[in-house]
Amino acid sequence: MPVPKVMGIETEYGITxxxxxxxxxxxxxxxVINCYRDKERGKVLWDYDQESPTTxxxxxxxxxVVQQPDEESNRVINDILVNGGRYYVDHAHPxxxxxxxxxxxxxxxxxxxxxHILNISRKLAEEFLADxxxxxxxxxxxDRKGHSYGCHENYLMDRSIDFQDIIDxxxxxxxxxxxxxxxGKVGYENNxxxxxxxxxxxxxxxxxEVGLSTMVDRPIINTRDEPHADEKRFRRLHVIVGDxxxxxxxxxxxxxxxxxxxxxxxxxxVKDKFKLLNPVKAIKDxxxxxxxxxxxxxxxxxxxxPIEIQWEYLELAHKHLQPxxxxxxxxxxxxxxxxLERLEEDPMSLDRYIDWVIKKRLIEAxxxxxxxxxxxxxxxxIDLQYHDVxxxxxxxxxxxxxxxxxxxxxxxxxxEAITEPPEDTRAYFRGxxxxxxxxxxxSVSWNSIVFDLDESSPLNKIYMQDPCKGTKELVGxxxxxxxxxxxxxxxxxxxxxxxxx
Numbered sequence: 001m002p003v004p005k006v007m008g009i010e011t012e013y014g015i016t017x018x019x020x021x022x023x024x025x026x027x028x029x030x031x032v033i034n035c036y037r038d039k040e041r042g043k044v045l046w047d048y049d050q051e052s053p054t055t056x057x058x059x060x061x062x063x064x065v066v067q068q069p070d071e072e073s074n075r076v077i078n079d080i081l082v083n084g085g086r087y088y089v090d091h092a093h094p095x096x097x098x099x100x101x102x103x104x105x106x107x108x109x110x111x112x113x114x115x116h117i118l119n120i121s122r123k124l125a126e127e128f129l130a131d132x133x134x135x136x137x138x139x140x141x142x143d144r145k146g147h148s149y150g151c152h153e154n155y156l157m158d159r160s161i162d163f164q165d166i167i168d169x170x171x172x173x174x175x176x177x178x179x180x181x182x183x184g185k186v187g188y189e190n191n192x193x194x195x196x197x198x199x200x201x202x203x204x205x206x207x208x209e210v211g212l213s214t215m216v217d218r219p220i221i222n223t224r225d226e227p228h229a230d231e232k233r234f235r236r237l238h239v240i241v242g243d244x245x246x247x248x249x250x251x252x253x254x255x256x257x258x259x260x261x262x263x264x265x266x267x268x269x270v271k272d273k274f275k276l277l278n279p280v281k282a283i284k285d286x287x288x289x290x291x292x293x294x295x296x297x298x299x300x301x302x303x304x305x306p307i308e309i310q311w312e313y314l315e316l317a318h319k320h321l322q323p324x325x326x327x328x329x330x331x332x333x334x335x336x337x338x339x340l341e342r343l344e345e346d347p348m349s350l351d352r353y354i355d356w357v358i359k360k361r362l363i364e365a366x367x368x369x370x371x372x373x374x375x376x377x378x379x380x381x382i383d384l385q386y387h388d389v390x391x392x393x394x395x396x397x398x399x400x401x402x403x404x405x406x407x408x409x410x411x412x413x414x415x416e417a418i419t420e421p422p423e424d425t426r427a428y429f430r431g432x433x434x435x436x437x438x439x440x441x442x443s444v445s446w447n448s449i450v451f452d453l454d455e456s457s458p459l460n461k462i463y464m465q466d467p468c469k470g471t472k473e474l475v476g477x478x479x480x481x482x483x484x485x486x487x488x489x490x491x492x493x494x495x496x497x498x499x500x501x
Contacts, residue, residue, distance in 0.1 A: 002266040003234065005259035006100050006156040006425055006467040009111050009251075011244050012093040012149035013118055013389070014140055019133025025092035028125075028135065030076060032094050033087055035124035036117065037079045041438045045071065046078040046088065047445035050228060056212050057163045057225040057235070080444045082419055082434045083113060084427030093149050094118065094137070099427030100446075100467050103328040104256035105408060106422055108248050112414035115139060119389045120418075139244045140387040141201035144380070146189055148205040150214060151244035153255060156467055157235040158266050159227075166237065166262075167210055167221050169270035172298075173261045173313055174220055174241050175283045176306035178203065179292040179347075180339045181254040183243035184356030186363070186374065186383040195288045196374045197363075199356045201243045203287035209279050214240050220279055228446035230465040237262065241283070246387060246396040247355045248408040253339065256332030260317050269320050274309055275299040290360075292343050307343050314340065352406045359386050362395060426470030432479050433488075440485035451485050460489045 015032070017023045023031075048069075054062045069077060077089040084099030096114035101107040122135045129135075142148050157166075182199035190204040198204075211219035224238045239258065245251045264270050276282050277297040285294065286306050295303035304312070314336055324330050342349045351361040363382050366372070372379060388394035391401075399405045421431025426447075433441065433449055442452035442459055447467075451460045464470050482488040 001158060001160075002263045003156055003158050004102065004468055005262060006102060007104075007107055007255055007259060008098045008100050008154045009107060009114075009255070010095060010097045010150070010152040010154070011111070011114060011139060012090055012095045012151070013244075014138040014143060014149065014387075015092075015094060016136045016138075017133060018136065019129065020131060021133065026089065029089045029092060029094040031128070032118070032121035032125045032135065032137070033079050033089060034076065035128055036087065036121040038082070038438075041080060041082070041434060041441075043075065044080050044434070044438065044441050045074045045443035046080060046086070047443040047448060047450060048074075050445040050447055052226050053224060054212070055225040057223040062212060080430075080434060081117075082421070082431050083110065083417055084421035084425075084431035085110065085114070087117060094121070099422055099431065100425040101422050101427075102424040102468075103326075104252050104259065104332060105328055106424075107255050108252045108408050109413050109417045110422065111251055112248065112409065113417035115389045116414060116418055119391065122390065136393075137389045138384060138387040139246060139389055140183065140384065141244055142185070142189060142205075144189070144384075148189075148202060148218075150202075150240055151242050152214070153239040153242055153258065155237045155239070155259060155262055156229070157237050157262055159231065159233055159235045161235070161266055163223070165268070165271060166265055168272040168275055169265040170261065171209065171220055171279050172274035172276050172309055173258070174239070175276060175279050176286060176296075176309045177254065177257060178241075178243070178283070178286055179306045179310065179343060180350075180354050181242060181245065181250055182287065182354075182356040183245055183250075183387070184359035184383070185287075186380050192284055193288065197290070197360060198287040199290065199292075200283075200287040202241060203283050206241060206280060206283050220283060229467055234467075243355070244387070245355050246394075247353065247358060247405060249335070249353045249406045250355045252408045253332065253335055253354075256328070257313075257336050260321070260329060260332060261313055264313070264316050264320060267320055269316055270313075272299070274304070274312060290347065292347060307340055310336075310340055352404065358396075358399065358405060359383065362386065362399070423472035426464040426467050428472050429464060429470030429475050429479070432475075433485075436479065437485040437488070451489050453486050453489065460493075462489070462492050 015028050017028045054064050079087040086097040098110040118137050122137050125135050178200040183201050185198050185201045188195040192204045206218050206220055208217050208219045210221045212223050222238045222240045227234050227236045277299055282296050292307050293305045295305055350357045386395045391397040421427045440451050442450040447464050449462050
């Protein structure tokens with residue numbers, strides 16, 4: 001049966017330091033995170049015990065050994081945020097993970113808060129360097145040197161759903177949803193077919209249909225089985241094919257439509273209706289077709305365009321999700337239909353809404369003004385500058401300032417989300433505990449908090465195995481009444497004793 005689609009986004013940001021002294025990306029990433037860190041939470045560790053990146057959803061565990069950082073390194077590379085999210089160094093990138101969100105609109109808000117956190121970090125780090133050094137941070141997916149970094153989505157699902165049904169039902173959707181979720185890209189990479197401009201930044205980097213890796217031989221369907229919740233009830237589906245988006249409208253539609261499709265898969269109404277003959281080839285072909293109408297071959301012999309496949313999913317939603325009472329889901333369906341209609345008529349009519357079209361219109365205006373063609377190096381720079389998180393430099397932010405892009409949020413909402421956790425998921429409990437008891441928290445993971453009350457008592461772990469609990473409605477009064485962490489831990493100890501664990 002469908003479960004609430006609690007969701008999150010993990011974004012690896014591109015980072016460059018320009019100045020008299022060369023600094024590698026790992027050093028740069030560590031610097032920006034530590035400049036942002038709240039001193040009151042400086043000793044809180046990330047609890048890696050709950051992580052299992054080598055466990056595969058197909059029922060096995062790989063032999064790969066994942067080295068966990070020692071305590072000192074853990075403290076240096078991790079910042080657990082009071083909004084319920086996580087900010088840390090992932091390989092050579094600063095990565096921002098949103099808190100768990102209950103709907104697409106909330107996720108847009110917390111994703112946008114991440115951009116502001118990165119920009120605040122950038123400014124603080126530049127003050128620390130104080131030698132004319134500039135730090136540039138991009139919310140994009142490629143360094144133009146053959147390396148791609150991800151923007152991963154996560155969705156709560158019913159554990160009982162057969163994983164093959166997820167593969168069959170989701171693959172065609174992910175391959176074709178890029179027509180409204182792509183961020184746009186000048187050129188091509190990874191030894192793929194030439195392209196002047198394409199829809200997706202990530203499409204060139206996918207080389208297999210299904211797999212566990214996120215860095216080599218990247219699969220369209222990622223099989224990492226790391227639920228961060230009750231593993232008997234829940235699955236956390238890890239989606240790695242999406243672009244990092246600047247447009248609020250694009251992010252909203254990306255996560256909103258995906259949540260709806262996953263609900264349809266849980267209802268058993270998708271199965272292999274739209275199974276593609278060659279998904280890996282198709283994901284690259286779709287990215288290169290700016291008309292969005294070139295036919296894809298299906299396993300059953302049919303040929304459908306990406307728009308037609310998306311219409312099929314939308315029609316399933318209208319058929320099987322009625323009557324729909326959730327206002328966010330209803331709004332997503334309306335916007336999904338609106339976008340597909342516009343794509344059929346003229347994709348460029350979406351130049352206020354979706355990233356790849358906004359960016360293409362911006363580039364073409366610049367080319368016309370300065371009589372340039374697509375091969376000019378300045379065009380690549382405009383592509384990159386669209387994703388700059390510095391509002392004084394980023395081209396997306398210039399368009400936003402001038403009212404030239406559509407918004408989902410009210411002005412200022414994303415600023416509030418920097419320091420306030422969502423109220424309707426377990427992120428509320430995590431964030432409020434970090435605010436209220438920072439000195440008594442030893443470590444945190446997505447589904448637990450470990451309290452260190454005093455030297456004479458053992459560490460106390462409170463589990464949060466259901467992402468839909470720990471909300472303000474459920475624990476707000478409790479947190480208000482517990483003036484110390486000791487009182488909170490005592491309450492849960494007594495509750496555990498009363499319920500037998």
